Amino acid sequence: MGPGPISAYPSVLRSMSAPLVGQYDPFMTHAMTETQDLYRQVWGTANEATVLIDGTSRAGIEAALVSLIRPGDRVLVPVFGRFGHLLAEIAERALAEVHTIETAWGQVFPASAIEEAIVRVQPTLLALVQGDTSTTMNQPLDEIGAICAKHGVLFYTDATASLGGNAFEADAWGLDAATAGLQKCLGGPSGSAPLTLSDRAVEVVRSRSKVEAGIREEDDASASDFVRSNYFDLGMILDYWGPRRLNHHTEATSMLYAARECARVLLGEGRDAVIERHRVAGAAMLAGVRALGMDVFGDVAHKMNNVVAVMIPEGVPGDIARQAMLEDFGIEIGTSFGPLHGRVWRIGTMGYNARKDAVLTTLAALEAILRRFGAPVPAGAGVEAAADVFAGRG
Numbered sequence: 001m002g003p004g005p006i007s008a009y010p011s012v013l014r015s016m017s018a019p020l021v022g023q024y025d026p027f028m029t030h031a032m033t034e035t036q037d038l039y040r041q042v043w044g045t046a047n048e049a050t051v052l053i054d055g056t057s058r059a060g061i062e063a064a065l066v067s068l069i070r071p072g073d074r075v076l077v078p079v080f081g082r083f084g085h086l087l088a089e090i091a092e093r094a095l096a097e098v099h100t101i102e103t104a105w106g107q108v109f110p111a112s113a114i115e116e117a118i119v120r121v122q123p124t125l126l127a128l129v130q131g132d133t134s135t136t137m138n139q140p141l142d143e144i145g146a147i148c149a150k151h152g153v154l155f156y157t158d159a160t161a162s163l164g165g166n167a168f169e170a171d172a173w174g175l176d177a178a179t180a181g182l183q184k185c186l187g188g189p190s191g192s193a194p195l196t197l198s199d200r201a202v203e204v205v206r207s208r209s210k211v212e213a214g215i216r217e218e219d220d221a222s223a224s225d226f227v228r229s230n231y232f233d234l235g236m237i238l239d240y241w242g243p244r245r246l247n248h249h250t251e252a253t254s255m256l257y258a259a260r261e262c263a264r265v266l267l268g269e270g271r272d273a274v275i276e277r278h279r280v281a282g283a284a285m286l287a288g289v290r291a292l293g294m295d296v297f298g299d300v301a302h303k304m305n306n307v308v309a310v311m312i313p314e315g316v317p318g319d320i321a322r323q324a325m326l327e328d329f330g331i332e333i334g335t336s337f338g339p340l341h342g343r344v345w346r347i348g349t350m351g352y353n354a355r356k357d358a359v360l361t362t363l364a365a366l367e368a369i370l371r372r373f374g375a376p377v378p379a380g381a382g383v384e385a386a387a388d389v390f391a392g393r394g
């Protein structure tokens with residue numbers, strides 16, 4: 001019940017034990033094509049360029065940024081938590097001229113602050129996290145795409161923590177690039193990064209893609225300012241997933257099965273229904289920890305559905321209590337980074353764990369542990385408040 005990685009859906013684990021096939025086996029290419037179509041629905045996009053990057057979420061981020069950023073490009077990164085700093089760092093490694101704006105941890109940016117910075121910096125790319133698990137905040141994106149389009153800026157977002165548990169509309173919100181991972185709301189293991197690119201973004205990455213000698217006829221000229229990574233050259237990766245199926249890396253077969261099953265679970269239940277399940281589980285956990293007398297960190301109105309940060313009560317030893325949750329109840333909750341380290345625990349309700357029994361059991365265990373370490377807790381209040389939310393009375 002931490003902020004990710006989480007317990008995977010049982011069917012996702014089963015899917016990973018399916019037999020391995022060669023990467024040009026029709027079964028494999030069919031599975032790839034099917035997965036692209038499933039993820040278009042997950043992202044809310046018609047983008048042809050919808051693929052998986054083999055690697056954890058960070059591989060998706062890195063592929064998007066190194067392929068989209070030319071050395072010297074100005075990139076704007078609004079930072080509201082740890083992962084904004086990561087985007088800035090990766091953009092810097094891609095030799096961008098990086099400009100950041102910051103807001104306090106626990107807050108999000110109003111669209112006007114982002115537009116102001118765009119006008120001042122005149123970037124070619126805006127790189128913005130949607131849900132930052134370090135602070136639990138969910139940055140509203142719905143007005144940002146129009147602002148970027150107005151100023152001719154490419155719009156990238158890292159939706160790793162939020163996709164599948166909170167609203168996301170790649171096309172309606174005007175995203176040019178978005179990436180995610182499986183180990184949060186999508187309910188899978190880490191190791192595959194769904195990615196989608198608009199036609200505008202595809203134009204940029206294609207213009208920077210290199211021709212790999214010995215793989216294809218040298219009919220299309222190789223770019224002179226090519227992407228400085230072979231593994232993350234999105235032009236090459238698109239040619240691998242696309243109709244030409246030009247050899248690049250060896251697709252990670254078991255992770256493809258896992259990613260496909262994550263999307264099938266989500267779409268089988270219904271995208272809106274899954275987000276609603278996350279909303280209810282998150283609201284129940286929030287009501288539960290408050291009923292146990294705990295304070296919640298940050299601007300709750302902008303909290304992601306799938307994670308809550310609770311202030312560790314006065315006198316309770318954070319790490320020892322967390323360890324007792326794990327050893328005595330088999331329940332993992334999360335610690336925190338940076339300015340929040342030692343001050344808050346982060347409790348997740350995502351993917352397979354966005355369930356009533358998981359929420360109620362966690363609150364019962366938390367009550368026992370808080371009492372053991374001397375915090376005054378009203379008996380049964382957490383479970384009762386959460387159960388009320390699940391019953392529609394919260």
Ligand SMILES: *Cc1c(COP(=O)(O)O)cnc(C)c1O
Nearest residue numbers: 056057058083131133160161181
């Ligand atoms: C969890 C998380 C990641 C994780 O990246 P990995 O490479 O999969 O460890 C990236 N970005 C955000 C916003 C996250 O919440």
